[in-house]
Amino acid sequence: MKKFDKDRVVLGIAAPVLAVVGALIVTALVLLATGKEPFHAFDVMVNYGDKTDSQVYILNKATTYYLAGLAVAIGFRMNLFNIGVDGQYQLGAFFAAVVGGAISIPGVVEVPVIILTSMAVGAIWAAIAGVLKVTRGVSEVISTIMLNSIAGIVIGYFLQGGRLGVLDKDANMVSTKPIPVSSHLFSFKTATDPVFGFIVFAVLAGVIYWFLLSRTRFGFDLRTVGRSESAAQASGVSVKRMMITSMLISGAMAGLVGMPTLLNQSYDYGNDFPTGIGFTGIAVALLGRNNPVGIAVGALLWAFLERASAGLEFEGYDKEIVGVIQGVIVLAVVIAYELVRRYGLTRQQRQVGAELAAAGTDDKQEVAA
Amino acid sequence: MAVELRGITKRFPGVVANHDIDIVVHSGTVHALVGENGAGKSTLMKILYGMQKPDEGTIAVDGEQVSFGHPGDAIARGIGMVHQHFMLADNLTVLENIVLGSEKLHGIGGRARAKITEISDAYGLGVRPDVLVEDLGVADRQRVEILKVLYRGARILILDEPTAVLVPQEVEALFENLRGLKSQGLTVLFISHKLGEVLSVADEITVIRRGTTVGSADPRSTTAKQLAELMVGSELPSPETRESTVTDEPMLTVTGLRLVAVDPEGTERAVLDDIGFTIHKGEVLGIAGVEGNGQAELVEAIMGIRALDGGSLQLDGRDITDTPTRRRREDGIGYVPEDRHRHGLLLEAPLWENRILGHVTEQPNSKGFLIDTAAARRDTERIVREYDVRTPGIEVTAASLSGGNQQKLIVGREMSHLPKLLIAAHPTRGVDVGAQAQIWDQIREARREGLAVLLISADLDELIGLSDTLRVMYRGRLVADADPSTITPEQLGSAMTGAASGHLEQQAGNGTPTGDGAQPRIGEQAGGEDR
Structure with missing residues (x-):
């Protein structure tokens, strides 16, 4: 019956394309300013990022970024800025690793236990911010930033020899007790490194995200709050409960972020466990426009850029240039979306106007106030 | 000639807001611009005030052709605008509000104060410079807005629907002020769609319909009816509904409803106090009152958006005092909110x-x-x-x-769920005449089928025309009730200022005088007066 509206798809894609092109132009100018030839750099990035081992690296990184993007996007859909994904996933992964290392049961049971532990810890950590916002009016931006620091301190306290950590004197490393081999998650063999099996869960998470938000009553309520709190309240949504619920879900999703690394790569939580992915998630969610497919594209792009930075280094470029590209992309995305949104709105008003003008020749034409 | 607009056309994407507008405003007159909602009056005034640029046409001020890029240009030419929604900072004094943004004119101290007092006295505005704006009533705030414009040297004042927020007595006072301005040689452009007011204050009238000027009228020889027909282009629809469909089965019963708010100083203030009424099936209960007297809070309480601090609510025989909003809607409360956006x-x-x-x-x-x-x-x-x-x-x-x-x-949407009770807050505000008649029809039709309606409106004709029962709300209380078949808008307006309470009735013999403070005062007046 409907609904493939070509214009809308074009408008939807226009913003990210505009953003990436804009970012490339700015980067080219930066490269020129530093006296380097820009097109060669782009060439290097594409070629290096295109190799098989690079592809595996990109897929694995993107899996993690995708989950972080989803976690942030749930908040965005509600107009909640969950900056705390970073702390939520680290704390979740840490306690999941502790639980995983402490028990030894068959993998089919243990893997879900580890994943659920991480989700639960992430959810609780996020819920603190939600409760503070609802009961005391504390901005979730502030509280989640604080909670990120606290999470780091909590992990630092427990991750010591004699507490929950095991000190490896030779490598001067502390980590949790490793997860038993039987609980290592499956992976897909390739010619080079294996692809994380957790990518399956990530895809599943994306599907659930889409279904929950666009097809269920709950999702409708959640989006309603995001679009207009006052209208949501008048329509019968309990805004406060929705805030806590969505923080719980966002935190639970954040709990998944550390899982590809934990279950497919490191098998323990050491002081080299990746940090800062929550912030990448914000960029990725922005880039993907909170759309599950868009976030996937954003995650892949981010992972590609990161990989490409290594290639640039071999060719004598400053690898920081990739940081510039990433930063500019985020800025460009925000600007481009706003431009496209405004254009779309005016275009639609024009359509409505045209329709009324066509129908209104019988002296019923409406006039704007 | 103060202002001359020739052939003004303004197009918005897909819509022509104004076309071929011709208006001549003479100096030292009150010139009214009338037209129904959405006729293009506001757009035209925004053009004159430099907020919009016309696509075609010319503007001349004092015989000199001008082109305004932004309001600053208009102000420099002596044009000032008093907006429908006041633009005042509540937590500043009147003096501070007036000098804000024009500190260079007369400073911010003694000279400014002297100037303000001088203007206030010259035009009889009675503005007190050191009062906090938050302590002022609506009419006083409006006078501050007018003074603000005069302070900036305006000789031509645009007033956008200035009476929309005033009760009849305040309107009369405003008109006195406008006559004062006129006698000092100032020009007033007065936008309204209330014909009675226009006829009483204007020297010349221009009518706008569907974005263009359709004629001008001389207020001395024109009746409201003629003006209305010019404005609408056809017979005015009427909200009249006389055949009663009221049953004796209660649909909504409100008892002892109380809602308090705590202001920043920590003192508790009753926003709604001891509100009680019953709406029966097939009945439209109208609530009259100046905006901000608790109507919005009453709606929120019935919708379950705000928790009650006392009292109870019953819908169709069941207690809904603690029922969440969603359940109430599922149980059959339809809601047409005041602020649809x-x-x-x-x-x-x-x-x-x-x-x-x-x-x-x-x-x-x-x-x-x-x-x-x-x-x-x-x-x-x-x-x-x-x-x-x-x-x-x-x-x-x-x-x-x-x-x-x-x-x-x-x-x-609301009617599609066959509500038992419809809460309609200003259901036809900002709606064109065709849609207005349609919405009235729908309310009437549903009422015949047993719908109970709580109608809140600032349009007294709508209230009187649609309601079966009328209540007047003042400072969070229902202070008076009236029979819509006998009450006049003036009597209702008088009660809205808190001047009358109890049961309002047509006084025997002489009609009710208005505007000179001799309102009927029945029963005792509750609530502390503070101004």
Whole structure:
């Protein structure tokens, strides 16, 4: 019956394309300013990022970024800025690793236990911010930033020899007790490194995200709050409960972020466990426009850029240039979306106007106030 | 000649807001610009004040052709605008508000104060420079706005619907001020759609219809009816509804309703106090009152958006005092909110999602926990058809519709769920005449089928015309009641200022005088006066 509206798809894609092109132009100018030839750099990035081992690296990184993007996007859909994904996933992964290392049961049971532990810890950590916002009016931006620091301190306290950590004197490393081999998650063999099996869960998470938000009553309520709190309240949504619920879900999703690394790569939580992915998630969610497919594209792009930075280094470029590209992309995305949104709105008003003008020749034409 | 507009045309995407407007305003007159809502009056004034640029046409001020890029240009030419919604900072004094942004004119101290007092005395505005704006009533704030404009040297004043927020007595005082301005040689452009007022204050009248000037009228030789026909281009629709459908089965019973708010100083203040009434099936209960006297809070209390601090609510025999909003809506309360952009629509969502809003748990919008997008879309198509919502389709956003069409969509949505009780707050505000008649018809029709309606409106004709019972709200209390078949808008207006209470009746013999403080004072007046 409907609904493939070509214009809308074009408008939807226009913003990210505009953003990436804009970012490339700015980067080219930066490269020129530093006296380097820009097109060669782009060439290097594409070629290096295109190799098989690079592809595996990109897929694995993107899996993690995708989950972080989803976690942030749930908040965005509600107009909640969950900056705390970073702390939520680290704390979740840490306690999941502790639980995983402490028990030894068959993998089919243990893997879900580890994943659920991480989700639960992430959810609780996020819920603190939600409760503070609802009961005391504390901005979730502030509280989640604080909670990120606290999470780091909590992990630092427990991750010591004699507490929950095991000190490896030779490598001067502390980590949790490793997860038993039987609980290592499956992976897909390739010619080079294996692809994380957790990518399956990530895809599943994306599907659930889409279904929950666009097809269920709950999702409708959640989006309603995001679009207009006052209208949501008048329509019968309990805004406060929705805030806590969505923080719980966002935190639970954040709990998944550390899982590809934990279950497919490191098998323990050491002081080299990746940090800062929550912030990448914000960029990725922005880039993907909170759309599950868009976030996937954003995650892949981010992972590609990161990989490409290594290639640039071999060719004598400053690898920081990739940081510039990433930063500019985020800025460009925000600007481009706003431009496209405004254009779309005016275009639609024009359509409505045209329709009324066509129908209104019988002296019923409406006039704007 | 103060202002001369020739051939002004302004197009917005797809819509012509103004075309071929010709107006001549003579110096030292009060010139009224009348037209129904959406006729293009505001756009025209924005053009004159430099907020919009015309696509065609010329503007001349004092015989000199001008082109305004922004309001600053207009102010430099001596044009000032008093907006419908006041632009004052509540926590500053009158003096501070007036000098704000014009500190260079007379400083911010003694000279400014002297100037303000001088202007205030010259035009009889009675403005006190050291009072906090938050302590002022609506009429006083309006005078501050006028003074603000005069302070900036305006010789031509544009007043956009200045009487919309005033009760009849305050309107009379405002008109006295306008006559004062006129006698000092100033020019006033007065925008309104209230014909009685226009006829009483204006020296010349220009009528706008569908974006263009359709004629001018001499207030001395024109009747309100003639003016109305010129304005609408046809017979005015009337909200009259006389055959009674009131039953004796109560639908909504409110008893002892109390709502308090704590202000920043920590003192408790009753926003609603001891409110009690019953609406029966088939009855329209109208609440009259100046805005801000607790009407919005009453609606929120009945909708369950605010928790009560006392009292109880019964819907159709069941207690709903502690029922959450969603359950109340499912149980049959329909809601046409006062501010449709804030409470009735998701502006950036497509129409079909707006059709779901507020009824997400009900047929045909959902099945179990899932949204039934196909059925919701189909039903939106039906509402668009049956309620004559003018739109190219149901995928456009609600923001792209005009106000009247947005309102038709909301009314259609609420009526589609066959409510038992409809809460209609200003249901026809900002709606064109055609849609207004349609909405009135729908309310009347549903009322015949046993719908109970709580009607809140600032349009006294609408209130008197549609209601079966009238109550007057003042400072959070229901202070008076009236029979809509005998009450006049003037009597109602008088009660709205708190000047009358109890049961309002046509006084025997001489008519009720208005405007000179000799209001009927029946019963005792509650609530502390502080000004």
